[in-house]
Structure formats: C-alpha cells, structure tokens
Amino acid sequence: MVNETTDNRPVYRAACHCGTVQFSLRLTDGTRTARRCNCSLCRMRGAVAVSANLGDITVTQGKEALTLYQFNTREAKHYFCSKCGIYTFHQRRSAPDQYGVNVACIEGMSPFDFSEVPVSEGRIHPKDRVVAGAEVAGWIRYESTAE
Template sequence: MDGLSAHQGGCHCKAVRFEVDLPPHVEVEDCNCSICAMSGNDHIIVPANRFRLLKGEDVLTEYRFNTGAARHLFCSICGVKSFYVPRSNPDGYAVTWRCLDDWQMMDASVTGFDGENWEANAARLAHKSKA
C-alpha cells in the first residue's frame, strides 16, 4: 500500500459501508453516459484488491442495462449508489466520490469521460495507454 491511505464511505442511511485505499491525489471521472449523467455520479475507479465492503451486502440491489456488463449496486433502503462494478473495469470498483466520508478534503481532479460514446472512447483510451 505504498503511498495509499484508507478512506471510508457509504450510502446515505449508512446501511452500506465500505473502505477503499487511495493515493494522495485522485482522478475522478465525470461520465456522461445515461445513468451517470442522470444521477450525477462522479467516481474513482480502483482495483478490487483496494476495495472492502464493510457492511450492507444484504441490502444491495443490482441493476444492469444495455450490455449488462456493469453491475450498478444501490442501497435498497435509501437508494444511493455508493459504488458499482464498471463496464470499463469489471475486475474493480467505481467508488462514488461524494460517498466518501472525506471527499471534500481530498486532493482531486475531475476529468470528463465520454461514456455516451463508450466503445469509441474506450478504444481511444486503450490505444493511448499503449503509446
């Protein structure tokens, strides 16, 4: 966990709680896909080994649409999606930035992600990372 520190968060009613290991500066994605745009979901993508669900597995409700690859997980009590399994990183988690207890104190930069044109954007980013 070199340079990483644990941050806790969860849903509005606190039935769902999690912990995630993050670097001192985080990159927050502001996605414009249909579900993120409608819910205002800005998120931080992390590998699964840096995410721990502390409580609430029994109150999570799953929603899938379009390709069915992303697992949108909502608290069945308050309706908040504090994290989900993203289509772009099915082996990780997308943590909702504002669901972190200390989100306002974090050193973060928000970057747009063109989820509305997911396939083209994912291909462009994959090509860019290989360069």
C-alpha cells in the same frame, strides 16, 4: 491486490446516505482518477467517481442491502443502497478489474472538493468505438462563493 504490509495507500471509510451500507477502500491513484461520465446512467445520477481495484473494497456492513443495476450490455455492475437509493460503487465495463466509487460516499470527501473534473465520453462507450480508449467530452467546474 498489493501486499498489506507494503501497501502505503490510505484506507478510507465510506457509506451510503443512511449508513446501512458501509465499506472500506483503497484508491488506485488517490483522487487523481476523479471523473464524471455522460452516458445515460451517469448523466442522471451525476456522481463524481474515483477508482479502486476490485480487491481493495470491503463491504463491512449492509452487503444484503446492496441492489445491483445493469443495463445495455449488462457488463458493468452498478450497486445502490436499497434503503436510501444512493449509488455507492460500480464494477467498471471499461476496466473490469476496478470499481468506480462515488466520492460523496467516502468519509471526508465531497464532489465539491474538485475545482475541475473531466467528463468521459460515455454516450459511445470506449469499448464500442472504432478506436478504443478514453475520450474527454468536457469538464465540470466548481467554484465556491464562500470565503
């Protein structure tokens, strides 16, 4: 983790839908890491995620309400609020030193703030490919009709 006295990244507040789980975080590279994924879980949950280093998230309330979900290789750790069911963050399989954080949980942010979000190819995980690495499967686009 970066020394607190020299870390100029903003601290964000975040929470699940019901507010039981609350946490603070710093993003690794602002919202530039925004992405979706087309693996079986991400396809169903539909969240836009951004990255935070493991040491840059602090659960400030409701840690006992977090529920862990793991599947397939059981390497990634997906956390949900046990009361409202909202996905909050997950420890990434592709970058185990980082969390993917649900943008919709971050105060003042929405997945609809992004006009275009890359969709990572997750049907074959980057760690399981012959040539490892991220691959963009497509793009999600949003254009507001509000003036």
